[in-house]
Amino acid sequence: MVGASELWQQMRYLMPEGLLLCAGLVILLFDLVVKKGRSLYPLAMLATAGAAALALLPLESSEPLFFGMIQSDAFARYFKVFSALAGFLVVLMSMDYKPLPARFVGEYLGILVLALAAIMLLAESTNLLMIFLSLEFLSLSSYILVGFLRNDKKSKEASLKYFLFGAMCTAVMLYGFALLYGASGSLDLPAIKAAFANRQNTPLTCLAMLFILAGFGFKVAMVPFHAWVPDAYEGAPTPITAFLSVGSKAGGFAVLLRVFFTVFPGLDYHPYWLAVVGVLAVFTMTVGNVIACSQDNLKRLLGYSSIAQAGYVLLGFVVMDGRFTQPAVMIYLLAYLFMNLGAFVVVIVIANTTGQEEIDDLAGLSERSPLLAWSMFIFLLSLAGVPPLGGWIGKYYIFATLVKGYLEGLSGGNLMLWFAVALAVNSVIAAYYYFRIVKAMFFEHARERMARPVVGGPLLTALYVSLILTFAVGLWPQPFLNWVSRMALPLL
Amino acid sequence: MWGCALHPEQFYTLSFLGVFVVVGLLFALGPLILAYMLAPYRPGRTKNETYECGLEARGDSWIQFRVQYYVIALAFLIFDLEAVFLFPAAMVLRERFVEQSLSLGLLAAVEIVLFVAILAIGLVYAWAKKLLEWN
Numbered sequence: 001m002v003g004a005s006e007l008w009q010q011m012r013y014l015m016p017e018g019l020l021l022c023a024g025l026v027i028l029l030f031d032l033v034v035k036k037g038r039s040l041y042p043l044a045m046l047a048t049a050g051a052a053a054l055a056l057l058p059l060e061s062s063e064p065l066f067f068g069m070i071q072s073d074a075f076a077r078y079f080k081v082f083s084a085l086a087g088f089l090v091v092l093m094s095m096d097y098k099p100l101p102a103r104f105v106g107e108y109l110g111i112l113v114l115a116l117a118a119i120m121l122l123a124e125s126t127n128l129l130m131i132f133l134s135l136e137f138l139s140l141s142s143y144i145l146v147g148f149l150r151n152d153k154k155s156k157e158a159s160l161k162y163f164l165f166g167a168m169c170t171a172v173m174l175y176g177f178a179l180l181y182g183a184s185g186s187l188d189l190p191a192i193k194a195a196f197a198n199r200q201n202t203p204l205t206c207l208a209m210l211f212i213l214a215g216f217g218f219k220v221a222m223v224p225f226h227a228w229v230p231d232a233y234e235g236a237p238t239p240i241t242a243f244l245s246v247g248s249k250a251g252g253f254a255v256l257l258r259v260f261f262t263v264f265p266g267l268d269y270h271p272y273w274l275a276v277v278g279v280l281a282v283f284t285m286t287v288g289n290v291i292a293c294s295q296d297n298l299k300r301l302l303g304y305s306s307i308a309q310a311g312y313v314l315l316g317f318v319v320m321d322g323r324f325t326q327p328a329v330m331i332y333l334l335a336y337l338f339m340n341l342g343a344f345v346v347v348i349v350i351a352n353t354t355g356q357e358e359i360d361d362l363a364g365l366s367e368r369s370p371l372l373a374w375s376m377f378i379f380l381l382s383l384a385g386v387p388p389l390g391g392w393i394g395k396y397y398i399f400a401t402l403v404k405g406y407l408e409g410l411s412g413g414n415l416m417l418w419f420a421v422a423l424a425v426n427s428v429i430a431a432y433y434y435f436r437i438v439k440a441m442f443f444e445h446a447r448e449r450m451a452r453p454v455v456g457g458p459l460l461t462a463l464y465v466s467l468i469l470t471f472a473v474g475l476w477p478q479p480f481l482n483w484v485s486r487m488a489l490p491l492l
Numbered sequence: 493m494w495g496c497a498l499h500p501e502q503f504y505t506l507s508f509l510g511v512f513v514v515v516g517l518l519f520a521l522g523p524l525i526l527a528y529m530l531a532p533y534r535p536g537r538t539k540n541e542t543y544e545c546g547l548e549a550r551g552d553s554w555i556q557f558r559v560q561y562y563v564i565a566l567a568f569l570i571f572d573l574e575a576v577f578l579f580p581a582a583m584v585l586r587e588r589f590v591e592q593s594l595s596l597g598l599l600a601a602v603e604i605v606l607f608v609a610i611l612a613i614g615l616v617y618a619w620a621k622k623l624l625e626w627n
Contacts, residue, residue, distance in 0.1 A: 004595035025613055032620040202502060 010065045013072035016051040020117035023047030031106025044109040052084035071126045078487035079123035079254045086247045087116040093239040095458040115141035123254035128187040146236040158235025165228040173215020179208035189262040219252030223284040233303030242344035245306040278318040282422045285311025289429040298357045319405035326488035328397035335390030339382035342466030346376040353453040364446030373441045380434040390473030
């Protein structure tokens, strides 16, 4: 039996999410007292920055905490830093986002901060029940955040669609959990692994794993659970679109990595599994890229692009080798965080200037605001995977992982080579639509009466941070790679 | 499928499921079919009413309800569930204090207070935002 003092000791591992949870509630309460919502922004910035600082403290424990519900290891700490950092940038982006009504700012920030805590909890859960609770915590906050523009029909529609789709996928996932529990007799991931270690597999476990993949696939926007993405991304307030595309996606990948690396090695058909995930990944990036080509709305286009990016990251899972997969996925997500948030900063500035978010609104941006045009150019190059930018390092590592898996003769090696080819082909398709935006910015002329975009302090800060780190990950990848490799899950 | 063979033992275990499904279907459908065959069918105005006794139903229920109705229903549901959680917690709390250490009991008590406090913040919030006023 664990004593009270030990439980108290274990609390210190939960400091970042504890801070965010308290901050979320305090912001909501302050909102009642303070009538001006804008004064809550510093509080939210302080909370996210504080959480990032706390998460950077080397407080790790390889022991299961709180009766096996949570494991606050280096891997969880990586995603805590990630989520707090993403949160900080999203708060900065929200400050100058005009369509957000001032009187809802308190509620908005409170729920956003709580959603960040949910991502942190998701990354460290080692129990199916806890995974479900944190996933729902994240989902429910996201549904509300998506529908925050109450007078905007699109926003309400987006929220409803996201909710219905999410409820469906969660139900399927929960069914999967129930089946897995029935097959293994435990909700704890390590115990489930142990239960599968010396037993023949049944159709029951296959079904359970497929169902669970539905729930996680929904969070990371994997085909065929991607249908909510374009509508939710288009309708949501733009900072929230940015949050969904990096924060909630990273949370999904964190839990996927943990479940994959804890439970799957125990399954004796796991080569088949990898083929299933690989084929889904190829579908995900192809569908995302092909449909993105015909989009005219920037947020929709970036939505489809984010589906495609999820496909690239998923390919990393195909090589289930601890040395390669985790660092590749984690460095990709890090690069993706900065380049994607940066692109959304530009979208916000454009929307503030022209009131809409079409590619045409970018026409002649290089004349109106060279800084914005060149930053967007850098972010798009990075998203397309052009060296020497962050996105290239991510894609390079995913690609190298596949090729290494082939060369080392891991099971299903030939398939991996084909997946690598699919990745290369998809990068070319993706370049087409990223460069459509570039063409509009540099080679088309602005319509008459197009105002010069004005970038305020907070957006400028977010832009510079994203820009510098997109370059940094690409040009000096070694410190980031070292860090990411140190934070990977222990090999089993 | 995918190299998973069904053992005789597993087949035996799964056969329970099959029997359960069949019996469950019979149990659900049997009375319906019996009633359909045996019961006399004489509909009338009074017989077709929603409630057999009590208030007379007026109008159609396919109307737009006030959104506020759902807010109040949700607030009620939260506190309903809170009570559901508090009862077992109270039972275990006694056990913690009596059979285990005082400090563990105190920790559990603090956790319960925290749980209620967080829900109370929600109620205060809804109250202050005038969501509970029906007008």
